[in-house]
Amino acid sequence: MERSPLRVLVVDDTVVYRKTVSDVLAEIPGVEVVGTANNGKIAMMKIASLKPDLITLDIEMPEMNGLDVLRAMRTEAPGVGAIVLSTLTHKGGDLTIKALELGAFDYITKPETGSIEESKRTIKKILDLLLKSYARHLEMKKILYGGGLARSNAAGAPSGQPGLWTSKYSSVSSAKTPRKQKAEIIGIGISTGGPKALSEMMPKIPSNINVPILIVQHMPPIFTNSLAKSLDSLCAIEVKEAEDGEIIRPNVAFIAPGGKQMKVVAGLDGLSRIIRITDDPPENSCKPSVDYLFRSIAEHYVGRSAGVIMTGMGSDGTLGLRMMKRNGSIIIAQDEPSCVVFGMPKKPIDEGIVD
Known part of the structure; x- marks a missing residue:
């Protein structure tokens, strides 16, 4: 038809x-x-x-x-x-x-x-x-x-609530690193539909969550700073656009600057973790790229992190989530009904790497 x-x-x-x-x-x-x-x-x-x-x-x-x-x-x-x-x-x-x-x-x-x-x-x-x-x-x-072009919210917003997650248990490689009880960092990857989803989800995070949050939202320069300022006005935790060389601190959400890549590196003391902003090439045609961030989290927070993949087109983030999963991370994906675009969460769910 x-x-x-x-x-x-x-x-x-x-x-x-x-x-x-x-x-x-x-x-x-x-x-x-x-x-x-x-x-x-x-x-x-x-x-x-x-x-x-x-x-x-x-x-x-x-x-x-x-x-x-x-x-x-x-x-x-x-x-x-x-x-x-x-x-x-x-x-x-x-x-x-x-x-x-x-x-x-x-x-x-x-x-x-x-x-x-x-x-x-x-x-x-x-x-x-x-x-x-x-x-x-x-x-x-x-x-x-049902009922024709059913959309319950304005301007094509998802009908479900951002923050509804799909749980899908399946076997993964036996070579994965055992997971510790508590995540010490949360990485979030998101694209189309992201600002609205984040504006509804992030204010629900308590001020004493006691872990840092690193976010890649596919956006150009300037826009990511606007997003950070808007979320900061809504949230109990601090939200800011990430800067090169910043020490990663708990109770702060760092948003990757548009047109740059963001990763985690070890501090000079070997204990602290630092944000590194680079001009490395795009990955999956994305800059910032979710995969780029997630790989570094997998390397520097073995068994001590959570990866969250949310609404967006394409599959950026899947490769990084595979590495995080192998290294013992908790993997969370937004479910299909609440996504504006069920692209980025779909592949990791289909691959069975989502908890």
Whole structure:
């Protein structure tokens, strides 16, 4: 049975980007552009009349900005998803994080340089991946909850609660290191849907958890600092963007800076552990990469760590989790119903390395 096309409304206050995004969407198979809007008020009216599955949403608009649109969608159009378009600036980063916390499915940064044709190619490459992922997300919600395009939260947010974990016991290599009772560090890998999931999960962590948390969230430079500041305002523990050479301390969550790699190394005293920020190449097309971090945790916290893999596209983190498992770590994965994209947790669950 042939799928119905994904119906998309383009919302942007600039004529250039309305046309650019509309032209790009028209070239993607299985997508129908049902209309455009140049501000949030018009967007809400068109959402009501055109009933799109998804909107592409500029955040900085007159009359009614993108954040206000997302807030309105939570009550007036909870079944409609949103992909936000943002600028790679500090203000753009802060606004994008707020949009993701409000339930936007994902984001695209507007190209800063190049011709219109180059911008189209860049946007098309990213949008094509996001739309395929969003279509799978809708299919999963339909299977799990029935009733057409069932989505219970705003802008394509997961229907379950982040922090619901799948337990799947299976045999692993007998050569693994025996696990100690208590994890001394927690590593978290996360991507699409991450800011919203983290904003719901992290505030539940008590101030006296007494272990450090190292987080890789797939994001560009600037945005990770915005994410850290936002989470820090919500959490009982300190949350910060990691810096090179920092001693890893308990009751602090360190977020890998966008565009860099983060790993754990031994301190000069041989006892402390230090954060090392590097410019090493991307892994799994990701920088920061979850695998890169998890391998170092496996090496420096043998039998004394927990690895957590959460919502996101692709399989970044699986190789690192295998090493952590062999070295006696506890492995936790977010379950399918609560994921925006069940990609990164799926492979380790399928391989049976999740506890």
